[in-house]
């Protein structure tokens with residue numbers, strides 16, 4: 001290539017250059033950090049909403065949050081935690097780790113990666129500004145129609161368009177990682193040599209590819225029903241609300257596996273590393289992951305057992321649902337066999353990983369209970385369900401994400417989080433979590449329905465709810481400790497070496513912490529599972545390179561992803577304000593929306609026409625950077 | 631030997647190209663034929679059962695999609711394993727969705 005390589009990359013000082021750098025970056029490691037910040041922000045917002053819910057429910061007949069206000073807080077808690085906290089946190093880890101684990105210099109589509117992040121972030125903002133613009137969505141995170149399309153206020157417009165924008169970002173991220181993992185593995189890294197976190201990332205991306213279009217289509221139907229007066233879900237005019245339930249859960253069930261699979265992947269990395277043993281049953285782990293991904297699309301009706309689809313449909317989906325317990329059980333046993341006979345080091349990351357196992361099993365057991373249709377008629381829409389999905393999503397996904405966060409933090413930032421404080425965080429979170437959610441099983445069995453804002457004095461639900469609310473304080477303390485930990489160690493934390501924990505097994509630990517912008521000075525040659533461990537066992541500290549040292553081609557940064565997302569945000573607000581609930585559409589707002597869409601296409605045109613060859617990092621610069629890192 | 635290896639290779643290459651061109655033509659003509667047949671089937675709707683026509687049209691459509699994918703979008707060639715896998719998986723998910731909408735949308 002004969003591009004005039006522009007390698008002016010001196011660090012400019014000051015706030016504006018710093019802001020510009022983050023707005024324009026296409027580096028997967030920086031985008032990972034952006035995702036983490038975005039996820040963290042929305043996690044705190046969702047957490048505050050959770051605390052508000054627990055305050056309202058702590059005593060009977062409380063009037064702290066009543067009626068629609070409670071519905072808004074409850075809806076936004078669920079929506080925020082699933083779409084704006086858990087999803088981006090997973091993309092944070094994927095971005096920070098997957099290219100390094102497969103020995104790649106970047107993701108397949110760096111521009112798309114940045115676009116995915118900005119779409120998620122601005123979609124999240126669209127959802128959350130609804131608090132100040134006439135009320136938040138209040139139809140539950142499932143937005144069942146026709147309730148949400150015919151009977152609720154403008155909040156649901158923010159839900160529909162905010163999720164549409166954020167969902168587009170997620171879909172792009174999924175496609176990006178699919179192509180990255182299939183096409184950009186280092187020489188010698190066959191599929192059966194990929195680290196398990198990368199495997200789960202691959203299957204999760206495939207699930208995103210197949211599940212998110214269902215949500216996109218469903219949200220468009222709701223948009224047409226709500227804003228333009230269509231009748232997809234309006235039974236008065238011949239529509240059918242059950243179609244929304246189908247569409248939502250055809251997306252929704254794979255969505256929970258999109259969340260849990262990367263958490264499984266994290267556990268499969270953390271447990272072997274801190275047991276100093278290779279993962280037990282690697283092949284069966286891969287098989288179980290693929291099987292869970294496959295079954296994810298066969299079970300959505302277990303959310304709809306009480307709709308009345310008949311005993312045939314219910315039984316089929318019940319059996320398919322129970323079948324998922326088999327691959328999941330394989331994973332649980334493989335982790336335990338990995339620890340068996342190993343030298344287990346209880347770092348904070350490993351505490352979260354080990355704490356994950358029994359907690360997730362509890363959630364899995366209630367899952368199988370819920371999969372029995374006859375029993376589900378009792379459990380349905382009760383606090384038993386609330387307890388179940390918090391056990392799998394907090395006890396599974398959040399435990400896994402926190403394990404991954406403590407484990408890869410040194411790789412992302414070059415500094416360790418404080419281990420002592422981290423362990424205190426774990427114990428507060430672990431006990432806080434179980435005290436909060438364990439009583440909710442019994443509250444549900446005693447008849448407490450989900451999504452109700454209060455209960456009566458004589459219902460016998462006061463004690464359980466009080467305990468549950470007290471437990472939430474424990475989780476809040478844990479999160480505050482984590483924040484203190486982050487601030488403290490960012491100021492003066494212990495610096496991390498390349499192989500930060502000393503017993504890294506996979507490729508990401510073979511390069512400096514944090515990884516240089518080109519990741520690998522020389523692409524590594526992979527000769528087996530756990531290439532770094534193999535190299536260390538053979539007495540060398542470096543993985544054999546597959547190529548001589550040379551110039552490295554890099555993509556140049558661009559502001560277009562941010563501007564494109566901004567244009568879609570403008571369009572979204574146009575559509576939100578075009579909705580006049582029943583009366584004629586607001587023409588001015590529709591023109592506003594049109595301008596947003598036109599700007600988006602203009603930006604796409606600019607991106608297509610502008611020839612951008614990127615730039616090169618020269619060999620001598622790499623040698624210098626590598627020497628500095630040592 | 632009068633023939634060297636590069637001559638043979640270029641001859642084989644040409645043969646392959648010709649073969650491919652014939653494939654394109656044949657599948658193109660067949661696709662037009664299928665389209666015409668579908669139209670004819672609808673035109674004869676007074677004398678043929680409606681369901682039969684529907685099944686026939688859908689079959690023609692599926693065959694055309696297969697031709698399109700395999701001959702015009704090169705799915706029959708090597709190294710197309712992943713596109714094939716994801717295409718069929720996507721089709722399966724879409725099929726499942728449609729089946730559920732027509733069979734279990736409401737009380738059965």
Ligand SMILES: [Cu+2]
Pocket residue numbers: 252253256299300302303
């Ligand atoms: Cu489910």
